[in-house]
Amino acid sequence: MSAYQTIVVGTDGSATSFAAVERAARVAADAGSTLVIVSAYTPASREDTAEAEDVLKDEAYLVTGWTPAEEALREAADRAAAAGAQKVSTHAEDGAPVDVLRKAVRDHRADLLVVGNRGLNTLSGRLLGSVPSDATRRAGVDVLVVHTT
Known part of the structure; x- marks a missing residue:
């Protein structure tokens, strides 16, 4: 039996997040684990979607x-x-x-969280916190921080 049964990794669509996904996928492949990929987002407001619908006309269904x-x-x-x-x-x-990463860890009973290191060594990351540092502190499971920058 593998040490890790379920692995959670997050992506925001950036190249660095895809590097973390690829590393998490290799770990999952080696361990025979389930990989759960999550993405946090903020929904567009009704005003934003109405404006896009006006511009798109017949293709508004895309919004x-x-x-x-x-x-x-x-x-x-x-x-x-x-x-x-x-x-x-x-x-x-x-x-x-x-919050989305922590929820995914709980909901899927993950035993490993994989995050990229983007923001970890920046001034704003040190002053305001960063996703990797906050996730590492609050995950409640093992965390693999992937060098992506």
Whole structure:
């Protein structure tokens, strides 16, 4: 039996987050674990979607029922599969990144959280906190911080 049964990793669609996804996928592949890829987002306001619908006219249906997180998750899942992960699920959640990651860890009973190091060594990260440092402190499970920058 593997040390890690379920691994959670987050993505925001950035190159650095995809590097963390790929590393998490390789760990999941090696361990035979389930990989859960999550993306935090804030839904667009009705004013924002109404404006987009006005611009898109006949293609306004593209605005309804879609979040930018979904495209990031599709690409992340493709990259995870290419890196060897066999069991992959994706989830978009409304909320702050660290809260969404912690919720995914709880909901999926994960035993490993993978995050990239972006923001960890920046001045704003030191003063205001960063996703990797906050996630590491608050995860409640093992955390793998991947060097992505």
